[in-house]
Amino acid sequence: MxxxxxxxxxxxxxxxxxxxxxxxxxxxxxxxxxxxxxxxxxxxxxxxxxxxxxxxxxxxxxxxxxxxAVPDVSDHAPGVVRVDARRGFSPLAFDLGLPLLVEKTRRQGIAALAINHCFHFTALWPEVEAIASEGLAGLAMTPSHSWVAPAGGRLPVFGTNPIAFAWPRPQGHPFVFDFATSAIARGDIELHHRDGKPLQPGWAIDAEGNPTTDPAAALDGAMLTFGGHKGSALAAMVELLAGPLIGDLTSTASQAFDDGAKVAPLHGELILAFDPALFPGAGAPENTERAEALFTAIVDQGARLPSQRRFAARTRSDxxxxxxxxxxxxxxxxxxx
Amino acid sequence: MxxxxxxxxxxxxxxxxxxxxxxxxxxxxxxxxxxxxxxxxxxxxxxxxxxxxxxxxxxxxxxxxxxxAVPDVSDHAPGVVRVDARRGFSPLAFDLGLPLLVEKTRRQGIAALAINHCFHFTALWPEVEAIASEGLAGLAMTPSHSWVAPAGGRLPVFGTNPIAFAWPRPQGHPFVFDFATSAIARGDIELHHRDGKPLQPGWAIDAEGNPTTDPAAALDGAMLTFGGHKGSALAAMVELLAGPLIGDLTSTASQAFDDGAKVAPLHGELILAFDPALFPGAGAPENTERAEALFTAIVDQGARLPSQRRFAARTRSDxxxxxxxxxxxxxxxxxxx
Missing domain, CATH: 1.10.1530.10 (Malate/L-lactate/L-sulpholactate dehydrogenase, four-helix barrel)
Known part of the structure; x- marks a missing residue:
């Protein structure tokens, strides 16, 4: 039932x-x-x-x-907003930092929002969508807990390390994607374990580094990145930009802080915003047309834009x-x- | 012989x-x-x-x-340098734009270099390495010619759209990667065609959208992105950020400009730089330690850092x-x- x-x-x-x-x-x-x-x-x-x-x-x-927790917003540098989440969850820290990020981006052309010391459980698309609703492009990334092995390795180092991007469109929803740089979400491994279902090949390795489709062996071993050495390289970039660059924890350090409690990870997040109006060619109608022609070329051949299913669900739920x-x-x- | x-x-x-x-x-x-x-x-x-x-x-x-061509460098916005390459090749445009990019990044924390109207044939790692040698992190991307189909499609829309990243390290070479968002380089398809060798599965589809390992069928059809829908999403991001954002051509528009000449693509390039000294936690030794611990965790388990083979070759050639x-x-x- x-x-x-x-x-x-x-x-x-x-x-x-x-x-x-x-x-x-x-x-x-x-x-x-x-x-x-x-x-x-x-x-x-x-x-x-x-x-x-x-x-x-x-x-x-x-x-x-x-x-x-009361997040502390500071004007850290001409192109950098910092929000210290003070061990609260990330959404309020983002909401309080967004206005200054938008203001700086409209002045500089490009700006960054660094959120520190936040517990993180959310998808990143709500944040990049909020940036796109201001007419800006947004790019966000965050580490998590060290569950994912680097390409060619067998021990977990990276988090699931999602990357999300949004591009504003003149009509309707923005172009948005949000994906983990791991082959699959951590929760999917756990759901397969609970339901006794085998994993798909390429998702994980066991503790000896051998490919496995056994969820229990995967939980003892490591998850893999998507896209082999390229996904692994991107996962490392997320660790560096949303970790040491902003004075915060890598996935391994965050896992150590968790110390077996198995709760939401504590770490940082980096969000970039770009103002098309301050880049070359601003206001030229052919730029919007070129972007829209790209989307048309994807959709017209029967391929889907990322988030297309999500926006359809939104219409239903509304x-x-x-x-x-x-x-x-x-x-x-x-x-x- | x-x-x-x-x-x-x-x-x-x-x-x-x-x-x-x-x-x-x-x-x-x-x-x-x-x-x-x-x-x-x-x-x-x-x-x-x-x-x-x-x-x-x-x-x-x-x-x-x-x-x-004499590239024209302009101070476009507080966070944006623009170089109009004036239909010359990209390397001189980058070399002339770099000093102002570095200066802006050291003032703003983050800045962008938009190169317009350049013919592009180079790898991107020399550029992000040049940024890293200034103690900054660098991220570069560029479209090319439309040879690559979006995930779920069959017609070429994207270029091979490389992304490169460098992170400065206190000793030795920076952490650097540079990869095409296509499954393989265009030149590799052409080399397989010349040598009559079959492609690997997952590299390409034929004109009907079916998977193929026949290089001739692939050249008539389309290449695929790496990493399925995630690689496809990244390829679209490169088109948008290094195309319409900076007032320049998408891979499809660049292909149209080429008009069958089959020469190096004409388009733009976007390069971002980040100054760790202007982000939160600047100067805290544990940030450098966390980044170095990440690299150690990769190397100590026998996995390779990206570019490791390239740096070994450099030592030999020097x-x-x-x-x-x-x-x-x-x-x-x-x-x-």
Missing amino acids: NTQAVLSLDDARNLSVRVLTRHGFSAAQADSIAQVIVAGQRDECHSHGLYRLPGIVETVKKGKADPA ASGVHIPQTLHDTLVALAK | NTQAVLSLDDARNLSVRVLTRHGFSAAQADSIAQVIVAGQRDECHSHGLYRLPGIVETVKKGKADPA ASGVHIPQTLHDTLVALAK
């Missing part, structure tokens, strides 16, 4: 806020987190939807995260609400009491 | 300069191009070495490129010169006359 509960977006948001404030989150923290979680549910990214709430509460219960398993709904209602 | 000619680095540079100046290149253009070509040969990236010279000369002979086929040497000597 997989009965489903149907919630309006407002109901989903209110329930999320109630769960969070019941566990010590400040109103500001709860609002920012609920916004991101409901956006994930709305877009049918179930692994980043309401399902995340129990884990977020757990991260606080274990004493790692500060649910009432019209008729979100569906979550009744058991999850029961858990959340209990957590809100 | 594969006899080899051995040249010192100085001899290789002088021969390259003679070939170029003999065909109308200004001294400044010839010097910058020779520098990059000899660096490619020195690092045993043969496809970016002296082998390129006949093609460069051909691009000029066909009337596409201006061998005496000691004993470069080896090129005698036939290529004969061609170059004839071109220099």
Whole structure:
């Protein structure tokens, strides 16, 4: 029996806020987190939807995260905004840093937002979409916990290290992608383990470094990056730019800080924004036309743009609400009491 | 009989300069191009070495490129340097733009160099290495000609769209990668065609969109990106950031400009630089230690850092010169006359 509960977006948001404030989150923290979680549910990214709430509460219960942290925004350099999340979760830190990032980008052409000391559980597309809604292009990246082996190796070094990008379009949704540089999400390995299903080849290796499709062996071994040595190189870049560049932890250092608690990772995040109006050729209509011609050339041959499925889910959810398993709904209602 | 000619680095540079100046290149253009070509040969990236010279000369002979172009450097925005290459080749444009990029990066924390209207044939690692030698991190990308189909499609839209990154290290060579977002280089497909060798699966599709290992069918069809839909998403990002963002051509538009001449592509390039000294945590020794710990964790398990083979070749060539086929040497000597 997989009965489903149907919630309006407002109901989903209110329930999320109630769960969070019941566990010590400040109103500001709860609002920012609920916004991101409901956006994930709305877009049918179930692994980043309401399902995340129990884990977020757990991260606080274990004493790692500060649910009432007040992020500190500072004007760090002409092209760099810094937000110290002070061991709170990332969404409020991003929301508070965004206005200064946008302002700097509109002045400099390009600027960076460095978020430090944040617990991170969200997808990155809500952030780059927020940047695109300002008419800017956005690029975001963050390490996680060291679960992923480098190409040619057998021991975990990298996190799942996602990269997300958004490009504003004159009509409709922006061009957006958001993917892990690991072959697959960590949660997928765990779901296959729970369900006793074999992994696909290329996702993981066992503790001896041999390819494996056994989820238990993969959890003892390491995940692989997507795209062989190229994905591995990108994963290293994410570690460097969203770690040492911004004075924060690599995935290995973040894992060490976690110290077996298995909660959301604590580390940094780097977000870049570009203002097309301050780059060469600004305002030339053929630039917008060239970008749109690229998208047309992809769609017209029957290929999909990244995020196309997500935007279709958004339209459905805006019209008729979100569906979550009744058991999850029961858990959340209990957590809100 | 594969006899080899051995040249010192100085001899290789002088021969390259003679070939170029003999065909109308200004001294400044010839010097910058020779520098990059000899660096490619020195690092045993043969496809970016002296082998390129006949093609460069051909691009000029066909009337596409201006061998005496004087690039125009402008201070476009606080965070953006623009160099109009004026239909010359990219190396001199980069060399002339670099000092202002470095200056801006040291002031802003992050800055961009947009090169417009350049003919492009080089690897990107010489550029990001030059940025790293200033103590900055560098990220470069450029489109090419539309040879590569998007994930799920069958018609070429993207170029081979390389991405290169460098991170400065306190000792020795920087951490550097430089890879095409296509599964393989265009030149490799052409070499397999010439030699009658089958392609590896996953490199290309035929004109109907079916997987093929036949190089002729691949040349009529399309190349594929590395890493499936993730590589395809990155290829699109390169088109947007190094095309419409900077007022320049996508790979499809560049191919149209080429109009069957089959010479080096004309388009733009985007290069970003980051100054760790202006990001949070600057000067904290643990940041350098964390980055170095990442490299140690990769190398100590027997995996390679990207560019490790290239740096080994550099050491060999610095000691004993470069080896090129005698036939290529004969061609170059004839071109220099």
